[in-house]
Amino acid sequence: MxxxxxxxxxxxxxxxxxxxxxxxxxxxxxxxxxxxxxANGAGKSTTLKTLSGLLRSQTGSIEFLGENIMHVPADKLVxxxxxxxxxxxxxxxxxxxxxxLQMGAYxxxxxxxEPGLERVYTHFPRLQERRRQVAGTLSGGEQQMLAMGxxxxxxxxxxxxxxxxxxxxxxxxxxxxxxxxxxxxxxxTILLVEQNAQMALSIASRAYVMETGNITITxxxxxxxxxxxxxxxxxxx
Amino acid sequence: MTVFLQYxxxxxxxxxxxxxxxxxYTMVYGIAKMLNFAHGDxxxxxxxxxxxxxxxxxxxxxxxxxxxxxxxxxxxxxxERLAYKPLRQAGPLAVLITAIGVSYFLQNAAQLIxxxxxxxxxxxxxxxxPAFLKAYNVSAVSLVTVVACLVIMAALMWFTGKTKMxxxxxxxxxxxxxxxxxxxxxxxTISMTFAIGSALAAIAGVLLCSYSPVLQPTTxxxxxxxxxxxxxxxxxxxxxxxxxxxxxxxxxEAMAQAYISTSLANSIVFAVLIVVLLVKPAGLFGKYVPExx
Numbered sequence: 108m109x110x111x112x113x114x115x116x117x118x119x120x121x122x123x124x125x126x127x128x129x130x131x132x133x134x135x136x137x138x139x140x141x142x143x144x145x146a147n148g149a150g151k152s153t154t155l156k157t158l159s160g161l162l163r164s165q166t167g168s169i170e171f172l173g174e175n176i177m178h179v180p181a182d183k184l185v186x187x188x189x190x191x192x193x194x195x196x197x198x199x200x201x202x203x204x205x206x207x208l209q210m211g212a213y214x215x216x217x218x219x220x221e222p223g224l225e226r227v228y229t230h231f232p233r234l235q236e237r238r239r240q241v242a243g244t245l246s247g248g249e250q251q252m253l254a255m256g257x258x259x260x261x262x263x264x265x266x267x268x269x270x271x272x273x274x275x276x277x278x279x280x281x282x283x284x285x286x287x288x289x290x291x292x293x294x295x296t297i298l299l300v301e302q303n304a305q306m307a308l309s310i311a312s313r314a315y316v317m318e319t320g321n322i323t324i325t326x327x328x329x330x331x332x333x334x335x336x337x338x339x340x341x342x343x344x
Numbered sequence: 345m346t347v348f349l350q351y352x353x354x355x356x357x358x359x360x361x362x363x364x365x366x367x368x369y370t371m372v373y374g375i376a377k378m379l380n381f382a383h384g385d386x387x388x389x390x391x392x393x394x395x396x397x398x399x400x401x402x403x404x405x406x407x408x409x410x411x412x413x414x415x416x417x418x419x420x421x422x423x424e425r426l427a428y429k430p431l432r433q434a435g436p437l438a439v440l441i442t443a444i445g446v447s448y449f450l451q452n453a454a455q456l457i458x459x460x461x462x463x464x465x466x467x468x469x470x471x472x473x474p475a476f477l478k479a480y481n482v483s484a485v486s487l488v489t490v491v492a493c494l495v496i497m498a499a500l501m502w503f504t505g506k507t508k509m510x511x512x513x514x515x516x517x518x519x520x521x522x523x524x525x526x527x528x529x530x531x532x533t534i535s536m537t538f539a540i541g542s543a544l545a546a547i548a549g550v551l552l553c554s555y556s557p558v559l560q561p562t563t564x565x566x567x568x569x570x571x572x573x574x575x576x577x578x579x580x581x582x583x584x585x586x587x588x589x590x591x592x593x594x595x596x597e598a599m600a601q602a603y604i605s606t607s608l609a610n611s612i613v614f615a616v617l618i619v620v621l622l623v624k625p626a627g628l629f630g631k632y633v634p635e636x637x
Contacts, residue, residue, distance in 0.1 A: 161521055185527035197522040199515050210515050213508070214527035261527065 110137050112265050112296050113158070117167035120150075120157050127153045128164070129320040135265065140287070140297045142307040142328065144341060145317035151300040152194050154317070155269050158298075159191035160184050172264060186214040188264030194273065194300075196254040200243030204234055207242050207253055211260030219262070227256040230286060248279035255286070259295075266290065267298045272306060284310060304341035308332045316341070350481035351602040352595065357486030359594020360493035361555065364548040365571030366578070366586035367500060368541035374517045374581040375537040378436070381443040382423060383545055384568015385450035390416045390546030391553040391563060392458055395465055405468035412546040420542025421535050429531070447565070454561040462560040465553035485554045492551065496544060497587045504583065513537060517581070570597075573617050579630030588628060 113135040120128035128150045135141045143151050156162040158169060160181030169177050171189055179187070190211075199207050208227060212220050228235040231252045237245065242253055251271055258266055268287065272280040284306050291297055291310070301307035308314055311328035316337060324337060331337045365387060372380045390412040397408035427446050431439050469484045477487075504510035515523040516533045524530055552567055553559050570593060578589025593613060600612040624630065 159525060161524065180529075181521075181524040182527050182529045185525065191525050193522060193525060197519055197525075199518045199522065201518060202511070202514060206511055206514075209508075210511060210523075210526045210528070213512060257526070 111135075111170075112137050112172060113298070114170040115154075115158070115167070116169075118154075118157060118164035118169065119166045120153055120162055120164050122153075127320055128157065130167075131317075131320070131322055132167075133315050133322060133325070135296060135298050137296055138291075138294070139312040140291050140299060140310055140328075142311035142314040143298065143300045143317060144302070144304040144307050144314060144331075146341075147302065148319075149317040150320040151317050152269050155191060155193075155267050155298070155300055158267065159189060185261050185263075188262070189267070190258035190261050190263035190265070191267045192254045192258045192269060192271065194269040196247075196250045198242040198245075198250050198253050198257070201241060203239055203241055204245070204253055205238040207257050208234070208238075208260050211257035214261060220260075223260045223262070227259055230259070230289060231256050248275050248282065251275065251279075251283055252286070255283075255290075259290070263295070265296050265298060267300070269300045270302060271299070272301060272303045280306060304337065305332075308337075308342075346479065347602075351598050353481045353486060355595035355598030356591065357483075357489045357594070358555065358598060359574075359591035360486075360489045361548055361552050361567065361590075362571045362574045362594050363493050363587045363590025364489075364496055364544055364551070365567060366575040366590045367496060367583065368544040368548070369572055369575040370578075370580055370583060370586040371500070371537050371544075372541045373575070375513055376424075376428070376534050377517075378428065378439045379443060379572070380428075380538075380541070381440070381568070381572075382446035382450055383541065384564035384566075384571070385447050385454075386416050386419060386423075386542050386545040386564070387549035387552060387568060388454060388559075388561060388564030389419060389450060390549030391465060391559050392454060392463075393546070394468065394550045395463055395553070395559055398466065398468070399463075409468060409547065409550050412550055413543045416542040416546035416549075417539045420538040420545070423542075424535055424538040429534075451561045451565070458561070460561065462558045465557040465559045467554040467557070468550055469554060485551065489551045489555075492547060493587070493590075496547070497583065500540075500583050509533075509536065570613065573614065576627055577617055577620055579627030582627070582629040585627055585629030 111134060116132050117130045118128055119130060131154060143154065145151055153162060157164050160179060164177065168175055171187065176184060199210065208224055209220060212223050233249055234252055234256055242250065245253060271283050275283065280303065287297060288310055299307055308328045308331050314326065314328050314331045315322045316324040324334065369383055393412040393415045394408040397403050397411045398405060423446055427442050428439060431442060467485055469488045471484050473482055473484055473487065504514055512528045513533055515526060515528060516530055520530050571590060574589035574593040575586045577593060578585030596616055597609050597613050600609040604612060
């Protein structure tokens with residue numbers, strides 16, 4: 108039996124008067140890839156930001172590894188094993204690739220940095236080639252790899268990826284998803300937010316569809332790939 | 345030629361004071377993204393503390409500098425905590441106005457405590473300078489100032505480039521939310537920056553008053569504004585920029601005083617700033633980082 112990593116119950120998030128997340132509940136179990144798909148503005152990124160403490164829910168509960176993390180500040184969650192790769196990568200553009208990765212291990216003891224770098228470089232050989240280069244000069248795909256590598260440096264129990272395919276050429280999207288699959292096979296539990304529903308559902312164990320702040324459809328990746336509504340709305344018929 | 349070199353020495357030493365102040369400005373701006381206009385007044389407080397410790401308590405100069413550093417560091421952290429932190433989510437104008445308010449508050453507090461009558465500050469350094477240097481107007485203070493400035497810049501470069509805390513500061517300066525996602529405590533990092541900037545201000549205050557011994561509540565404001573100019577000149581946010589900007593500003597000022605007009609020197613300094621900003625809007629060392637998407 109796999110154990111529950113994340114359990115979200117009835118969270119509600121507001122941006123001023125706008126009710127962005129409405130009574131959202133979902134779960135992630137150990138070893139899963141859970142996808143959160145939906146259109147632009149459906150509330151997927153807001154959900155992730157709420158999980159990582161950058162935004163606050165007014166209600167409900169968020170349990171991570173059995174503990175309520177609703178009121179834990181964002182910078183304390185990393186050490187507990189929750190890593191968030193934000194939308195738009197958000198790498199530190201003026202720092203080198205290796206410095207970015209070191210920042211990823213900010214909460215880890217110094218002795219873990221070297222093995223961490225080695226592990227990241229096996230998944231992302233490109234980053235090793237460019238490790239002395241300033242991150243702002245990397246291509247979009249490389250920046251995405253760096254953002255993911257940086258999150259892996261904290262040895263997370265749950266890796267949350269926000270739109271890893273955004274703005275990338277199809278060949279790079281393939282590569283990034285290949286890596287996501289590899290990370291999963293290496294034992295990382297993943298919560299994946301994607302607009303590219305096709306790609307996301309093809310690797311997801313389970314998926315949730317979000318529409319205007321609500322979760323409307325749930326099922327296994329396969330089920331949703333063949334669900335008529337999902338096909339019409341997100342998979343181009 | 346000797347006269348020119350004398351002016352150059354004057355410019356270099358005054359420029360080093362500006363550079364030390366500018367380094368504080370730039371550190372705070374780089375991380376907190378705010379212009380701390382009270383920075384110049386922290387300098388003045390530092391000078392008063394040093395003055396009190398030597399004149400009233402009769403303790404050695406080194407102790408007075410340490411006391412000034414400690415008091416200013418605490419003051420800097422307090423100012424940030426009480427005046428700026430509550431405005432973390434507010435617009436930049438609110439913060440700017442608050443900073444101006446803090447500046448007046450410090451000046452008036454100093455006037456209340458120490459009175460408006462200028463104090464006569466005795467230089468904290470007094471050793472014999474070799475005769476050949478003396479010919480070029482090199483004083484003990486100018487030697488100490490230039491060396492202090494170089495040491496401080498090197499230390500800051502090392503700190504931000506090599507240490508974990510320093511790198512975390514750079515990360516915060518680029519992207520606070522992303523830094524938080526790394527586990528970096530942004531509030532503590534900002535506090536730390538204010539502490540460093542204010543400690544530098546204390547040192548600058550003592551050196552400044554060792555040069556021009558008149559200490560009054562407004563002592564810090566003009567050097568503060570000039571150092572701010574120096575920081576912008578060099579590219580605000582950049583440590584080598586603040587250093588080069590400070591030194592250049594000191595030299596330009598000294599040369600303007602010597603060869604053009606003493607009373608116009610300030611105007612010339614600011615005119616040069618305007619020209620530099622017209623040509624290089626980001627300042628001499630201001631970074632334009634191309635970002636690929």
